[in-house]
Amino acid sequence: MAESKKHEKQILAAFKKTGARIETKSRVKMKTKADFALYYTPGVGTMSTYLAEHPEEARTYSVKRNSVAVISDGTAVLGLGNIGPYGALPVMEGKALIFKEKADIDAWPIVLNITAIDPQERINEIVNTIMAIAPAWGGINLEDFSAPNCFEIEQRLIEALDIPVMHDDQHGTAIVTLAGLINAAKVTKKNFKKLKVVISGAGAAGVAITKLLRAAGIDDIIAVDRVGIIEPSRTDLNPVKQQLAEITNPRMVSGDLMNALIYADVFVGVSSAGLLSEDHIKVMAKDPIIFALANPIPEIMPGIARKAGAAVIATGRSDFPNQVNNALVFPGIFRGALDKGIRRITDDTKLRAAKALAALISNPTAEKILPDILDKRVVSAIAKSVR
Amino acid sequence: MAESKKHEKQILAAFKKTGARIETKSRVKMKTKADFALYYTPGVGTMSTYLAEHPEEARTYSVKRNSVAVISDGTAVLGLGNIGPYGALPVMEGKALIFKEKADIDAWPIVLNITAIDPQERINEIVNTIMAIAPAWGGINLEDFSAPNCFEIEQRLIEALDIPVMHDDQHGTAIVTLAGLINAAKVTKKNFKKLKVVISGAGAAGVAITKLLRAAGIDDIIAVDRVGIIEPSRTDLNPVKQQLAEITNPRMVSGDLMNALIYADVFVGVSSAGLLSEDHIKVMAKDPIIFALANPIPEIMPGIARKAGAAVIATGRSDFPNQVNNALVFPGIFRGALDKGIRRITDDTKLRAAKALAALISNPTAEKILPDILDKRVVSAIAKSVR
Numbered sequence: 001m002a003e004s005k006k007h008e009k010q011i012l013a014a015f016k017k018t019g020a021r022i023e024t025k026s027r028v029k030m031k032t033k034a035d036f037a038l039y040y041t042p043g044v045g046t047m048s049t050y051l052a053e054h055p056e057e058a059r060t061y062s063v064k065r066n067s068v069a070v071i072s073d074g075t076a077v078l079g080l081g082n083i084g085p086y087g088a089l090p091v092m093e094g095k096a097l098i099f100k101e102k103a104d105i106d107a108w109p110i111v112l113n114i115t116a117i118d119p120q121e122r123i124n125e126i127v128n129t130i131m132a133i134a135p136a137w138g139g140i141n142l143e144d145f146s147a148p149n150c151f152e153i154e155q156r157l158i159e160a161l162d163i164p165v166m167h168d169d170q171h172g173t174a175i176v177t178l179a180g181l182i183n184a185a186k187v188t189k190k191n192f193k194k195l196k197v198v199i200s201g202a203g204a205a206g207v208a209i210t211k212l213l214r215a216a217g218i219d220d221i222i223a224v225d226r227v228g229i230i231e232p233s234r235t236d237l238n239p240v241k242q243q244l245a246e247i248t249n250p251r252m253v254s255g256d257l258m259n260a261l262i263y264a265d266v267f268v269g270v271s272s273a274g275l276l277s278e279d280h281i282k283v284m285a286k287d288p289i290i291f292a293l294a295n296p297i298p299e300i301m302p303g304i305a306r307k308a309g310a311a312v313i314a315t316g317r318s319d320f321p322n323q324v325n326n327a328l329v330f331p332g333i334f335r336g337a338l339d340k341g342i343r344r345i346t347d348d349t350k351l352r353a354a355k356a357l358a359a360l361i362s363n364p365t366a367e368k369i370l371p372d373i374l375d376k377r378v379v380s381a382i383a384k385s386v387r
Numbered sequence: 388m389a390e391s392k393k394h395e396k397q398i399l400a401a402f403k404k405t406g407a408r409i410e411t412k413s414r415v416k417m418k419t420k421a422d423f424a425l426y427y428t429p430g431v432g433t434m435s436t437y438l439a440e441h442p443e444e445a446r447t448y449s450v451k452r453n454s455v456a457v458i459s460d461g462t463a464v465l466g467l468g469n470i471g472p473y474g475a476l477p478v479m480e481g482k483a484l485i486f487k488e489k490a491d492i493d494a495w496p497i498v499l500n501i502t503a504i505d506p507q508e509r510i511n512e513i514v515n516t517i518m519a520i521a522p523a524w525g526g527i528n529l530e531d532f533s534a535p536n537c538f539e540i541e542q543r544l545i546e547a548l549d550i551p552v553m554h555d556d557q558h559g560t561a562i563v564t565l566a567g568l569i570n571a572a573k574v575t576k577k578n579f580k581k582l583k584v585v586i587s588g589a590g591a592a593g594v595a596i597t598k599l600l601r602a603a604g605i606d607d608i609i610a611v612d613r614v615g616i617i618e619p620s621r622t623d624l625n626p627v628k629q630q631l632a633e634i635t636n637p638r639m640v641s642g643d644l645m646n647a648l649i650y651a652d653v654f655v656g657v658s659s660a661g662l663l664s665e666d667h668i669k670v671m672a673k674d675p676i677i678f679a680l681a682n683p684i685p686e687i688m689p690g691i692a693r694k695a696g697a698a699v700i701a702t703g704r705s706d707f708p709n710q711v712n713n714a715l716v717f718p719g720i721f722r723g724a725l726d727k728g729i730r731r732i733t734d735d736t737k738l739r740a741a742k743a744l745a746a747l748i749s750n751p752t753a754e755k756i757l758p759d760i761l762d763k764r765v766v767s768a769i770a771k772s773v774r
Contacts, residue, residue: 011433012448014425018415020450021426023493025412028405030488036760037705038401039408040481040714042683045465046398052467052474061399062476063407063496078432080439085522087439089449092523094427101417106410108495109450111522129519132512135472135498136479296429318424327427373423 015090021097022108059138059341068107068139068334070095073114073126075146076169076204079273079295085111088144095143095168095330103331103379105338107141123149127156134161139334142167147203148240158344164337166345170208172326172333175350176370177209177268177291178216179357180324183364184266184312188287193217196264196285200224200257200299201271202241209268214247215347216354221248222260226271229253229260258283265289269299276300278308287311293324312366321367328357328373332382342386352385402477408484409495446525446728455494455526455721457482460501460513462533463556463591466660466682472498475531482530482555482717490718490766492725494528510536514543521548526721529554534590535627545731551724553732557595559713559720562737563757564596564655564678565603566744567711570751571653571699575674580604583651583672587611587644587686588658589628596655601634602734603741608635609647616640616647645670652676660684665695674698680711699753708754715744715760719769729773739772 015021028039037043051058058064074088075081092109099107112129116122126149130140140163142154154167166172185192195218199206202225210223223230223244230237231254232245253259261267261280266289269276276299281288290305292298295316302313302320314322333345333353342349358364360371360381371378402408415426424430438445445451461475462468479496486494499516503509513536517527527550532540541554553559572579582605586593589612597610610617610631617624618641619632640646648654648667653676656663663686668675677692679685682703689700689707701709720732720740729736745751747758747768758765 008433008437011425011430012437014430015434015448019447019452020454020493021413021415022411022450023414023453024409024483024487024495026408026484026487027410028408028484030484031761033705033759033761036714038398040485041465041712042704043398043401044477044481045467045683046395047402047477048464048467048470048474050395050399051476052464052470055471055473058473058476060406061402063409063480064476065406066410067407074439077435077439078428080432080435083435083439084442086442086445087435089438089445089451089523090431090434093450094431096411097413097415097417098427100411100413106407108411109523110520112519113522114519125515125519128512129516132499132501132516133497133520135500136476136496296432317429318420325428327423372420374418374420 178354205270273297281308336383336386565741592657656686668695723770723773
């Protein structure tokens, strides 16, 4: 504990020293009166008149060309939960930093102070705010919005705006999970489309992973939330989970996580620390694949999972092999979308991105199913896959 | 005209070449896994937990330390009017560029797409949007919001937020105008507080100039709008102009601009091109001071004003002497406010800023009442004056 406190102090000291992890930078010189006359007044008047008449050309003539707003309302920050806009800010700033470092995208953190308490009013306020500030951005990366609000927020923004909008907790996670699973199936010599998959957690990530694995051709998926297996007979399901019940659980299994896992090939956990035990793994099929993605403490620690017979183990952490991390995905997705003027990130794009990511590992092994965050091929491979 | 078209093409080509005039830049290295572990996950979790508990420390640990949002709804862009968010974007981006170049402030342009038509609904939407996105910013620079909406918008944001909020069209213009007038009075050997001032234009700038000159001790101010002199007997005044009527026109002059100018020492135009004639100047007191600030075409061209007897002439343009330009003011005001954690830009600060700016010209002349935009002393002098 003392050690941990000391480590926390070191982290805060490092953040204090840098103050901000990103800043702005001029792309033109402002050294002479002629510079001011061109890039400020009166030159800017010509540019303003032009863009007022040709708003679609903002992509060519302004920051819109390469900018992404990283936006959160702070309701589902990491594993920390609803910690508000200031709690969310360090994560959004970190994402903006990664956007720049990995993909040379000009991203800026925007954290929302939304006062409405009623869920629908909250959704409306968030959607209205983001629509109002959208014109100058080339893309919008939604982050750490809690479920189920996140689904309606993302959907309405996608429909209303003419720029790419992606809720990374959903689709970034789904894409990197699918990529990892493609290679984990190779490692275990299992037929990918025949995989029996159990997804623990029916929040933003769980729902998006389910949908993307379905789109990738996997039919046998069981989703499990805190109450148990999600299935049509349950009366406590919100509309999103009702929809999930319709597209999952073809064998109509009932009960809890243990029931779901019998003969399953894959456990994908986007739920909570320590949820999975050795006993759970022991009821699974031969060579089970365990993606324990809860962060920072996974559903089961890799050592225990291995002892219980897991053939491939992935976590969200950087200190174990096979890190399943959104940061492998979002820089490339937006790089591709900005470069090609893509306005919607379709399921097809998500599938291609996952395949492109998986293909970077030519000989996957139990310890290496995904490229490293430092692998310089990742962004361009994913960007290329965006059409 | 062909020449002008050619010039416009050159401007557009320059903007197209740079694409964006600002970008983001990392302030930390992200070369190793340890970098990612510190500045992204899991390190960022410690920072998020800390800021959720100590939101006021976002000024120390995040982009909030040095960031300013440059926000417009595009309703009063330069002299171009209500040309919408995309029309406003080049100006806001230019201001963000100047913030960086002049004061090392990390500013980003945000242009608002506000759909409400009813004025009060519009104001509410704008205020709600800006309040919602405020947490990550160290300051908010409002720009090119039309009058009278701009007054309520600024006032409500100042009261609601704990960061400096300044509508630059009002206060930047007022501060630089006051600075210029202090030195113009010296040049003409007129007693500053006894100046008889006529202000043409009762929009954002006209109202703010009037108030700041009053605060600086000038009692004899007449404000004139399109209809004529603003005075209490008029029945067509909005609440802001009614307030103006109460604090101006002590000699109770009636009529039009010509009536207002009889024996006036100073004409300040923040109105429209060509409004002032030689005949107007001829009715003024000896050695009249003419600030013809309409942009890009002033109320009167300097050559004509001089021929009519003007002793000191200023415009908003960079191609004449005595450019009265907001860009002399806003970088220093926000630099000072950010450095000192100042939450409100008071009248007292505005007065001190104007005096500090004027004091940079030790021997003002008719051709040199204000420092140049390239003068490196300007930002620090104004920043020092902010308390």
